[in-house]
Amino acid sequence: MDRLVAVCSPELTEEGSRGEELRSFAAVLHGLGELCPWVEPIKLGLAVFPVRGPSRLLGGDHAVVAAVAMAMSAVQPAVVVQIGVAPGLFAAQLAARRGVVVAEQDLMEFLAPWPISVLGRPELASVLPRLGLRTLGQFAELHHREVFSRFGADAAVCLQVAQGKVGELSGLRDPSIGRRLRSLTARVSPLPNQPTFLGGMGLADERLHAVARRLQAQLGAESVMVGYDHGGRSPIDQASLVPFGSHPVPTNSTAPWPGKLPSPSPMTVFCDARAVELLGESGLPVVVDGSGLLNAAPVACALNGGSRRVVINWAGPWPLVEQWWETLHHRARLQLLIEPATAVLVAFEENSWWLEAVYD
Amino acid sequence: MLWLRYEHMFASVSHLQPRPTLDPKLLARVRPVAAASARVLPVAPALESLFGSRGLQRGSTVRITAPRGGGGSTLALTVLSAPSAAGHWCGVVGMADPGVAGMVGLGIDLRRVVFVPAPGTAWASVVGELIDGADMVLLRCDQQVAHPIARNLVAKARDRQVTLVIVTSTPQQWPLPSDVELSISDATWSGVDGGYGHFVSRRATVSASGRRGAVREHIAALWLPSSDGAVAAADW
Incomplete structure (x- = not known):
């Protein structure tokens, strides 16, 4: 089981209506990407990467945690970030909640005091405490065969997770997060004006800018958008909407994209x-x-x-x-x-x- | 400073030099194309059979009726393509996930189009605000619009000489008759066959009717879109 660094931001796990959380999370991932190329988004607000390489490079797990904390305070100073290291995804996200570094041999000891509810299985969380099993440590003492026959295959996987034999549990990952992040390709900066032809502003332009800014003040910056063509393979990559008044990343949309979907392009x-x-x-x-x-x-x-x-x-x-x-x-x-x-x-x-x- | 003084000295000579020739493309772009007094907005060549070559009256209403996924967005955005390319500002309200690459294919100038993708319950006031700032406003409405709201928006659009384009899936959703009524039927896609090929073009019948001579009673066959991504007239 690989030891993973989990970076969790509790503020970003709850999705708001305007999508700022997704944007902030994309900024967090970008910051982590500077440290390690293998960063994997798990769900909104939680990302992991293997600790082995960065640890060897920076000289120890604690040095990696310190480097992540420093990078995060540079990227998103307002966002509170929890960092933890442990073997496997399940233990890593728990380690992030406590902010600890767990070695391979200490895994059982680390998992033992957590309540059953951290497995995210409501039925187990209600049944096991009534049988006197309140923590993962007590649950882990059961035998695999008995748990399998009594509670089914999913509970048997939970048991192996509690015993520290398996690192992944279904339900930890949000399968749509990768797609949603890929759809966010714009960078937002608070520029007062949408640049127009030759940078100039006509009377009609000024009228529209006034209206757009009024709407943005009422409904939020991301309510009024302009289209922006990036070039890319899929319709989502190719073009997107960026907030009115922001400066999009300049790319050359006439560049050829091998493997691009053939014309015509979809309208929605x-x-x-x-x-x-x-x-x-x-x-x-x-x-x-x-x-x-x-x-x-x-x-x-x-x-x-x-x-x-x-x-x-x-x-x-x-x-x-x-x-x-x-x-x-x-x-x-x-x-x-x-x-x-x-x-x-x-x-x-x-x-x-x-x-x-x-x-x- | 010294340079300025010399410039002044030679001012009488400088006008003899020929004026530099500008790139015609650049000239076309900096010219004030969107004269506010112009009574009509341009239409894309493919839609001339529906609107006539004269163009689209400012202050009029166009209603496009098509089943969801049946080409309503393609036709409505094509109506926006020529005005945006000519420098008119366009607003698009309620089109939640517009395909920007497809719009480029239709010939829309993205620099002249602002989107309010999810106005929520404030959609009517958003349309009202955009009528104050844009030359053309497109509204996608998916639920029943109350009669007084529709009447107010149409009156305001006529007053400000802004063309309103409404896209609905059933005609009842927009309770007022419009100056131009377009409806799409008999859409057929070609290009895919049992795993092979890809979507190439959609052929559809567009029927136009209207009042006050804004449009010719006409039925046209259109490629919505054709294989190059733009809308084109089709043969019968």
Whole structure:
């Protein structure tokens, strides 16, 4: 089990209505990226990276924690950040809450006093204390076989986590966080004016600026946006909205992007994660297999929890080989033509389908 | 300072020099194209069969009706493309997740379009504010709009000579008749076939009707969009 540095910011875990938390979290990740290239966002407000390399470079775990704290105070001075080191993701996020460094051999000792509720399983948290098992340490003394037969497979995994044999527990990760972060490509700086043609301002420009600033004062800076074309492969990467008056990162949008989706581009591109259920002939879910192909021809789909609609035709899947060194999951994109005549773009990621765009 | 004095000395000579020629592209950009007194806004060539080559009356209302995902956004944003490219400011309200790359394909100048993607319950006041600042305002409404609110917005738009473009999925959602009514039907996509190909183009029938001579009664076949991403007229 790899020892991980967990960086957690409790203020950023609760999502507000304006999306500032996501932006701040992206800034935190960017700051961590300067220290270590393997930073992995787990959910909003929580990121981890392996401690081994940075520890060797900087001279010890405590030096890494100090470097992270220093980097964070430079990037986000207003945000309180908790840092911890422990083997495995589950122990690492607990270590961050306490702000401690846990060595491999101390893992059992560290986990033992935590209450059952930290496993995030309400049914176990209510049943086990009634059996007299209040802490992870007491739970860990049970036998795997008995827990498996009495409480099921998920509880057996929880037991292995409590025993320090397994580092990951389902439910710790937010599968949509990677997609949401990728949709945030703009940098915001408080510039008073949106630059116009040749930097000048006409009468009509001034009128519109006054209106836009009034709306921003009422509804927040991120309520009034302008479009910005970056260039990129997917519709989400290619272009995005940036707040009116901010200076976007300049890139050359005429640069060729091999592997870019062919024209025409969709008119609606979703930044948030919308789940899609895609079913094949036999009613089984359609997935992308190891060779990048579909296991069955798609027949029906349900978009974002809606009703099932017939898939008339489809194209793809096109495998996504961006950042293949970071992820082991198969990612692919598929175009679907669904009833009555709606064209959508879906992506396969984290073993499920997500609605990416609609050709409205 | 010394340089300034010399400049002054030769002022009588300098006017004899030929004026530097400017790049016509640059000239077109700095010229005050959006004269506020102009009575019409330009329309994209592909929509001339619907609006006529004269253009779109300022202060008029255009309602576009299409089922969700049926091309309403493409047609509405195409109406914005020529005015934005000519330097008119456009506001887009209620289009929650606009595909910016697609808009570039339609010929929209992004520097002239402001979006209020999620106005929430304040949408009517946002539209009202934008009518004060922009030349064209696009509103995507997905729920029933109350009659007095619609009437107020239309009256304000007419007063300020701002063209209002409303996109709805059913005609009942916007309770007032508009100067121009466009509706999309018979949309068919081509290009995908059993896993092969990709979406290439959508052919749709757009019927136009209206009042006060703002539009010709007309039914046109359009590529919404064509394979290059722009909207084009299709053959019957």
